Amino acid sequence: MSAGPPLLELDGVGKAFGGLRVIENLDLVVAEHEIVSVIGPNGAGKTTLFNLITGLYRPDAGEIRLDGRNLVGLRPHKITSLGVARTFQTLRLFLNMTVKENVMAAEYGRTKVGVLRSMVRTPAARREEKEIHRRAEEKLSFFGERLMGYRWDQFAYSLSYANRRRLEIARAMATEPRILLLDEPAAGMNPAETHEITELIAKLRDDDGHTILVIEHDMHVVEGISDRVVALDHGVKIAEGSFEAVATDERVVEAYLGVRGAEAEAGPG
Amino acid sequence: MADGAPDIPAPPDARDRPRIGVDEWVAQVEGRRERYSGLRGAVERRWERIPPAARVLLFAVPAAAFPYVTTEGNVFRYGLFTLVYALLALGLNIVVGFAGLLDLGYVAFFGFGAYGYAILASPQFGNHWQAEAAIPVVVVATALCGLLVGLPSRRLFGDYLAILTLFFGQAFVVFVNNANRISFPFAGHVDLTGGSNGLPNIDPFDFFGYKLEGTRQQYYFLLISIVLVLVLLYWVHDSRTGRAWRALREDPLAAEAMSIPVNRLKLLAFVFGAGTAGFTGAIYGSIATAALPGDYDVGLLITIYAIMILGGFGSLMGIVVGAVVVSSVPELLRSSANARPLFYGAILLALLVKVRPWPRLAAVLAGLVGFGFAAHAIASAAYPRLVHGHAIGSGAFAHAMNHWMLLPSHHEKIADVAYVFLIAAIVIVPQLKRLWRTVLIPPLLYLVMFVWENLLLEQIGGATRLILLGALLVALMNARPQGLFGNAYVEIA
Numbered sequence: 170m171s172a173g174p175p176l177l178e179l180d181g182v183g184k185a186f187g188g189l190r191v192i193e194n195l196d197l198v199v200a201e202h203e204i205v206s207v208i209g210p211n212g213a214g215k216t217t218l219f220n221l222i223t224g225l226y227r228p229d230a231g232e233i234r235l236d237g238r239n240l241v242g243l244r245p246h247k248i249t250s251l252g253v254a255r256t257f258q259t260l261r262l263f264l265n266m267t268v269k270e271n272v273m274a275a276e277y278g279r280t281k282v283g284v285l286r287s288m289v290r291t292p293a294a295r296r297e298e299k300e301i302h303r304r305a306e307e308k309l310s311f312f313g314e315r316l317m318g319y320r321w322d323q324f325a326y327s328l329s330y331a332n333r334r335r336l337e338i339a340r341a342m343a344t345e346p347r348i349l350l351l352d353e354p355a356a357g358m359n360p361a362e363t364h365e366i367t368e369l370i371a372k373l374r375d376d377d378g379h380t381i382l383v384i385e386h387d388m389h390v391v392e393g394i395s396d397r398v399v400a401l402d403h404g405v406k407i408a409e410g411s412f413e414a415v416a417t418d419e420r421v422v423e424a425y426l427g428v429r430g431a432e433a434e435a436g437p438g
Numbered sequence: 439m440a441d442g443a444p445d446i447p448a449p450p451d452a453r454d455r456p457r458i459g460v461d462e463w464v465a466q467v468e469g470r471r472e473r474y475s476g477l478r479g480a481v482e483r484r485w486e487r488i489p490p491a492a493r494v495l496l497f498a499v500p501a502a503a504f505p506y507v508t509t510e511g512n513v514f515r516y517g518l519f520t521l522v523y524a525l526l527a528l529g530l531n532i533v534v535g536f537a538g539l540l541d542l543g544y545v546a547f548f549g550f551g552a553y554g555y556a557i558l559a560s561p562q563f564g565n566h567w568q569a570e571a572a573i574p575v576v577v578v579a580t581a582l583c584g585l586l587v588g589l590p591s592r593r594l595f596g597d598y599l600a601i602l603t604l605f606f607g608q609a610f611v612v613f614v615n616n617a618n619r620i621s622f623p624f625a626g627h628v629d630l631t632g633g634s635n636g637l638p639n640i641d642p643f644d645f646f647g648y649k650l651e652g653t654r655q656q657y658y659f660l661l662i663s664i665v666l667v668l669v670l671l672y673w674v675h676d677s678r679t680g681r682a683w684r685a686l687r688e689d690p691l692a693a694e695a696m697s698i699p700v701n702r703l704k705l706l707a708f709v710f711g712a713g714t715a716g717f718t719g720a721i722y723g724s725i726a727t728a729a730l731p732g733d734y735d736v737g738l739l740i741t742i743y744a745i746m747i748l749g750g751f752g753s754l755m756g757i758v759v760g761a762v763v764v765s766s767v768p769e770l771l772r773s774s775a776n777a778r779p780l781f782y783g784a785i786l787l788a789l790l791v792k793v794r795p796w797p798r799l800a801a802v803l804a805g806l807v808g809f810g811f812a813a814h815a816i817a818s819a820a821y822p823r824l825v826h827g828h829a830i831g832s833g834a835f836a837h838a839m840n841h842w843m844l845l846p847s848h849h850e851k852i853a854d855v856a857y858v859f860l861i862a863a864i865v866i867v868p869q870l871k872r873l874w875r876t877v878l879i880p881p882l883l884y885l886v887m888f889v890w891e892n893l894l895l896e897q898i899g900g901a902t903r904l905i906l907l908g909a910l911l912v913a914l915m916n917a918r919p920q921g922l923f924g925n926a927y928v929e930i931a
Binding site (some may be wrong): 223244245246247249251254255257261262263264265266270273274275276277279280282283287288289290294297298301340341342344432 | 673678689691694698710866
């Protein structure tokens with residue numbers, strides 16, 4: 170199912186570290202307002218895929234286009250400014266900054282007052298600062314009460330694990346992305362929180378109109394949110410389609426359970 | 439969508455679960471802080487209620503009154519150097535405290551500023567520029583120099599960056615020591631830096647004919663500069679650039695992924711840090727009236743870092759307080775009349791804080807007093823020579839010491855041996871079990887006082903005060919690793 174014109178296109182992308190091929194000849198299209206999940210066993214190349222899209226790694230082959238513009242070779246901050254934001258699987262918040270400052274820092278690419286003007290607080294600098302505050306509050310309010318009020322002035326290190334994951338998402342939203350890459354947003358969350366994050370991702374698309382590419386291991390989440398699922402194994406796309414189709418795909422079951430496991434699953438005969 | 443998935447546990451009824459976003463533990467953080475009882479809680483709450491502008495005044499007003507309550511010599515000895523250190527540390531704070539770039543070559547920019555001003559305003563080249571022209575030129579030149587050092591450091595972080603900048607710092611020292619006969623294509627041999635003799639007879643600042651010659655004028659000029667820099671830095675700290683710097687300090691990769699151009703901001707931090715150092719260098723040159731290569735070496739670097747670590751990385755107020763402590767404590771300790779109360783006061787304070795509950799404290803103090811009298815009695819009966827000496831100084835305290843402390847008439851060797859024992863004991867005693875620790879504290883304290891009265895107090899003007907400053911830093915880093923005013927979260931593995 171495609172929700173609109175293609176926004177992010179990967180065309181024959183490959184990446185190898187020495188002799189280890191992490192991504193091989195990968196084609197992927199994400200349409201506007203679509204939620205696509207990437208699944209695959211550990212080491213399948215999912216996070217590498219994100220690192221390639223956001224410019225942390227440079228692909229050895231292929232092209233990555235955002236709305237037709239080639240992203241290969243651009244610096245990561247430039248790619249983010251063009252509209253690709255991500256969260257990190259391992260949580261990389263600015264721990265010694267407050268919750269609100271974390272979000273405000275991510276608005277760097279969207280604002281322009283330089284250091285000299287903010288040093289003397291010109292009227293333009295003050296106006297922009299006010300706008301940054303307003304937008305950060307708006308992003309944080311997206312999570313209901315969880316990151317509001319007194320939380321704004323708390324340091325990120327004092328947050329609970331689930332709130333850190335939420336703050337990562339808020340920070341990524343603050344760059345005003347066209348496509349949001351979420352790397353395991355539900356990892357380490359309890360069932361209630363997982364449920365909440367599932368609803369939140371849907372809300373990100375429905376209310377805010379974000380396009381979302383998400384890596385997730387929790388199949389309930391994947392089933393709950395995905396318009397389309399892409400399965401990777403050893404850097405190769407092994408299946409693509411609706412959740413039902415991919416989840417029952419022979420090669421996907423094999424990748425997760427091994428060949429013998431897959432045979433047992435299929436039953437005797 | 440989620441509705442179709444029967445396996446996802448439905449959230450319990452909203453009324454039954456705790457209010458969203460208020461998990462117990464985190465919600466209590468505020469309450470816990472509020473509940474710090476006694477002096478500590480009161481001080482902390484008061485401090486947080488003071489608006490930032492008033493905090494500057496809290497430092498600026500006493501500092502402005504300082505020359506009126508003391509002598510010109512004191513203003514020179516305590517005041518000028520404290521302010522120079524503070525201004526220098528504020529610049530380093532941009533690079534290390536804000537942007538998190540471990541810069542070990544920073545002092546070279548300070549030296550560059552001093553030599554730069556010396557070249558523009560000393561008999562060396564016959565230039566006698568006005569300060570209003572010389573200062574901007576020096577600051578801009580030093581900032582450009584910072585840009586040059588920053589360029590090759592762009593891709594480096596942490597210890598690699600530290601080594602590279604240390605190289606630049608040392609290269610500067612070697613350069614100024616040898617740049618007294620550089621040969622230029624057309625000018626022939628030029629004496630640029632005076633070699634190891636430095637550049638003497640630097641002009642005082644001359645603003646439109648008004649010369650800053652007296653200690654007081656220089657002091658106030660420095661004070662105004664610091665207040666100005668404090669305000670500017672405070673504004674930068676809470677601006678787009680300041681936040682980007684701090685994000686870069688916390689996690690460069692995440693910062694880059696959040697649309698922050700990390701390389702450009704690193705260069706910017708280097709430029710602003712170097713500019714501040716150059717400004718301070720020009721001031722220092724005009725005050726010291728000479729630029730000497732030895733002034734810009736690793737020793738100063740360590741002092742400036744000590745100030746920043748003591749005050750807390752990234753905290754502007756902490757740096758000012760750190761500068762006051764680091765530059766005035768060694769000066770105060772020069773005379774034994776000051777050193778003794780400070781020393782015993784610190785010991786008493788440490789006991790009050792660390793030895794709990796109070797019966798244990800009382801037992802320790804009683805044990806100490808008893809141990810002293812017993813030792814004194816045994817020694818005067820067995821080896822009278824051990825108590826024939828006299829405590830340094832006069833007054834009731836020295837008098838009491840004569841009857842309580844072992845004061846050998848020829849003490850050098852005994853005290854030296856005791857010093858070695860003391861260091862060993864300080865290492866060993868904290869490792870012991872609680873009961874043994876309590877039992878051994880009184881003899882240990884007595885040993886401390888013995889070494890203090892017989893050895894350290896005599897050399898108070900020399901090595902002792904530096905040893906004490908070192909001990910103070912060690913103790914503080916154990917008690918508050920984030921520094922006095924820092925609020926960084928420091929994980930101790």
